[in-house]
Amino acid sequence: MRNLLAYLNARRAMLIFFALTVLIIRLLGYLAAQDTVYVKYETVLVSFAFVCVVLIDGGRYRRKLRQLQQIGLRTELLPRELPDPNDALSREYDELIRAFCKENEQLRAKYNLESAEQEEYYTLWVHQIKTPISAMRLLLDNRNDENARLLKQELFKVEQYADLALKFVKLGDIAGDLVVELCDLNEITRAAVKKYSLLFVYNKLSVEIEPLEKEVVSDSMWLGFILQQLLSNCVKYTHVGGVRIYMERGALVVSDTGIGIRKEDLPRIFEKGYTGYNGRMDNRASGIGLYLSKRAADALRIQISVESELGKGTKVSLRFPIRDEFMEM
Template sequence: MEIQQLPLPGNLIESDYQDLLKKLSAAHSQLENTKAEKEQEILDYFTMWVHQIKIPISALHLILQDEDREVTEEMREQLFKIDQYVELILQYVRLGSTSTDYHFQKVDLDAMIRESFKKYASVFIRKRLSVHYDGIDQRIVTDSKWLSFVLEQIVSNALKYTKEGAISIYLEENAVVIEDTGIGIRPEDIPRVAERNFTGFTGREHKSASGIGLYLSKQILTKLEHQIKIESEPKKGTKVSIVFDDKQMTTE
């Protein structure tokens, strides 16, 4: 029963009790409004911060076009990493905001995957890694922005821990699979790799893990009603599957 719909008090005690309930309700509403405003303020701040920091990053990319090639490649790699971490921070804040909306629609999975590969093309070339992808004729009911972010995180991880060989993407039943020939994950670490700030033996050994990417990916997929499945064998590679429900898959 809402506070406004309380019955008329039968005596002074009931009247005082109802007054107390109304005050508590008003205080709760004010607290919720303040919380929402604070969350929006933080989100706005980080969004502005990300856009501001990307300006000098873009400027540095332009400057590097005229610099020594060997130095340029190293600096471009570091700038790319900075850009990734900046985007990671922004998505982390957005995911935790109650004002974040999800827009579900039919999405061309093939186009999304190709865009993810395109973003990391320079990394594939620099590391001399092959791409195995034959195209996927599949549409998914999802939020394209958030699923793209997850795909990019998984491809980024695969690139980070693969020194030679290839990264493959293919459709297996109701799942998109990203498989690499990298260093793999120890069996005892697999259940925890999607926990916040968990880097595991692989991340600690290579000193390149933030412990946020897979955590965010799992949280996002849960909100999109998709699932993530991770299989791996040390020194052989890792297989990450994004699993969809039947109702989310369509070819139309």
């Protein structure tokens, strides 16, 4: 019905012309004192011709509209699937769309090239910065005083920030970086905890890992990254107690006994650059870690949710997709 109304609106000039034609035929028949039978015949003939034109034109309009609607759902079909223009105005629109598509392809190619160069630069930078970090860590390994332990922690943080910068760039095209497969959840979780063991030990925080579901459908590298960001927040905002990792109703849960998150901050914790009350109290917070974790989780079809109570701790749940959900991607 909507398409019919749209067609009638597009052809209103033709409808007005038909109505005027019928009116003129009747008026001329009246002025010429012509027999009404002939006037009716003339009206019927004109109406029949008009209906034939409408049916033919309406069929073309409908086919063209369907093509455009399909293109609207799949813009990658532009411009090769554009309907053939049937008049001068349509040809002008067709040429304009093709010009826009060509410019868009050029801009996309330029963006892809710049993104690739940026990722290459950050990758090179991260690998280069790790060389002096490793050298300083070797020098500190020969010392066991308090200052050496503090410096080891700071070196670890520098290395993590460098990796975070690289992940930030890679997230621009994360689909091309994903390797989705069955992953050992125990192995990935324990590797993430081991990576942060230095900070856990220094801050005297406990870590409890309960038996976890053996395998999940995910990308091991990006899942590890998500867990590392969650553990980083646990260490940063937990001063007494520790972290507990366990399964609950099919979801992986990372909970801590930290300072918690304010109720008004919870809806915005995954926003880029948002630090909330805790972040304002801690000038080291950047508001990037959870933002990147949420983007990676979305790409992996992982449902991530957060519960928190101020002064009691925070609980983050990761619910993994089934294999069929990735087949639909």
